Amino acid sequence: MIDGYRKIFWGVFITTFSINLGVVKILPAFIGWMVVASGISMLEDRSESVDYQSTKTISHILVAITFVGGLLNFLGILSLSSHVMLLFYPLVIMVVELTLLHRILQGSIIHLELMENKAARDLYIGKDRTYIILSGISIVLVTVSMFLNLETAAFFAAIIALFTRIYLLTAIRSLGKENWGDEDEMEGIDYDTEHTSV
Amino acid sequence: MELNNRLFKGVIILIGILALASLVAMLQMRLDKPVFLDHYYDLRVHEDGNYRQEFRLTYITNVHDRRVVNHVEFPEHPYIRVSATEQGFMNSFSWDSSNxxxxxxxxxxxxxxxxxxxxxxxxGVEEIDGAVVETARVFFNDGTEMDVHIGELHFYSFGSEDRPFDSVSSSGSSDGSSSSRYRAKEDMTLISVKNQMLERFEHRLDLKINDHVIDGIDGLEIKENDHLIIRSKLYPGSDPLDVYAMVDIHPELYFKRADGKIGSMRFYNIDSIYHGFNFMDLYRYLDAREVL
Incomplete structure (x- = not known):
């Protein structure tokens, strides 16, 4: 479980802070989502009681659409095109992302519930709720800025989206530090027994 | 957790409704082709050819339209040649055209x-005197072209004939009002003010010469050294189509000089070419033009 969350953490990290070398993107977003998909597969392997199948499918969809988007962007089609449907591309990505990450958090909450770790479960229910609200606000702002070409709305949407990602990364990091019962993975991990009550 | 799922569904439904509404509005507001505003200009062509009159044609297009106009012709009067650019004549050239x-x-x-x-x-400057242009053929940098109605451009020749007035001062305001003051160099009697486009704007134009409405100036005597004050105010008008009309007309004041000859002088203070555009007014304007 811990390795799964670690991969999800680094996958989301890559999609948030993509690294460019000149004009070439070394780690494009779809690579990050591939890492997330691999992390979900690890969670699925370790967790027999939680069904991660649909979450995995959503992650594959995200890999596919970010790959196509990255390709169109590389070819200059996405930035040059005035086709109205392509304007909705960022919105689609954000909605699928929200769905995927909400489902990952939801799976973790179910797992903690089955482990009867009520304190940790309640903590992540709260984090999931905050994540949904923050994401919702940034997506609404993106929609408004896209429609009205409002740079101010786009600026605030970007700030909130970045804050939401950082919040999410801390939540996933903290999930990786929970006691999931797989002792073999715990070796070498800086485990804090008081963590869930924080 | 149930609350979170409800919240998630609510957010998705809200975004879905917002996105759908935006999409419908975007498609409804999309223009099939650029829409040119109506321009009502008097344009002078100097007889000596030393000064080349500049003017602006304004159009509305979709926000993502990347084409720019790089040439304009007037099919009704092909001998009238103009240089045209969207960058402005003073804009410096940049090697970096990538972004x-x-x-x-x-x-x-x-x-x-x-x-x-x-x-x-x-x-031939004589040929252009009195020419009226209503249609322009605009060429875009992607190779496309279109014929558009641009309003009325009235060309007139402008020489350096002896004028019986000295210009003293002039002022203008962004609210459409302006004032010009002249001093008469000789005795004269005013006759009338004429312009082919004045009638079009009379419902929203307040034009006075020495505090007389222009219909009442016939016979008004001006003595040597008297001031001639022309005040005008062009109101925005209530018709949505009036809001963005580009106006710069130069009415001609006719007078009888001391020697009995009839003379005329153009004055330049009826204009409205700088508009504060905003999205909703543009939408109303385009809706009134029935192009949406």
Missing amino acids: QQPPGEIHGRYSVRTIHCQIGEIP
Whole structure:
């Protein structure tokens, strides 16, 4: 479980802070989502009681659409095109992302519930709720800025989206530090027994 | 957790409704082709050819339209040649063309573009005097062209004939009001004010000469050294189509000079060419033009 969350953490990290070398993107977003998909597969392997199948499918969809988007962007089609449907591309990505990450958090909450770790479960229910609200606000702002070409709305949407990602990364990091019962993975991990009550 | 799922569904439904509404509105507001504003200009062509009159043609297009106009012709009067650019004649050239956005003011779904035109050399100035242009053929940098109605451009020749007035002062305001003051160099009697486009704006134009409405100036005597004060105010008008009309008309004041000859002089204080555009007014204007 811990390795799964670690991969999800680094996958989301890559999609948030993509690294460019000149004009070439070394780690494009779809690579990050591939890492997330691999992390979900690890969670699925370790967790027999939680069904991660649909979450995995959503992650594959995200890999596919970010790959196509990255390709169109590389070819200059996405930035040059005035086709109205392509304007909705960022919105689609954000909605699928929200769905995927909400489902990952939801799976973790179910797992903690089955482990009867009520304190940790309640903590992540709260984090999931905050994540949904923050994401919702940034997506609404993106929609408004896209429609009205409002740079101010786009600026605030970007700030909130970045804050939401950082919040999410801390939540996933903290999930990786929970006691999931797989002792073999715990070796070498800086485990804090008081963590869930924080 | 149930609350979170409800919240998630609510957010998705809200975004779905918002996105759908935006999509429908975007498609409904989309223009099939650029829409040119109505321009009512008097344009002078100097007889000596030393000064080339500039004027602007303004059009509205979709916000993501990357084309720019690079040439303009007037099919009704092909001998009138103009240089045309959307960058402005004083704009410096840049080698970095990789990330250049088309010029223009962005307002919501629309971009308001200005074509800067400069009248070129004209073979016979007499030929152009009185020419009226209503249609322009505009050429875009992607190779496309279109014929558009642009309003009325009235060309007239302008010489350096002896004028019986000295200009003293002039002032103008962004609210459409302006004032010009002249001093008479000789005794004269005013006759009338004429302009082919005045009638079009009489419902929203307040024009007075020495505090007399223009219909009441016939016979008004002006003595040597008297001041001639022309005040005008062009009101915005209630018709949505009036809001963005580009106006710069130069009415002609006719008078009888001391020697009995009839003379005339143009005055230049009826204009409205700088508009504060905004998305909703643009939408109302385009709706009134029935192009949506």
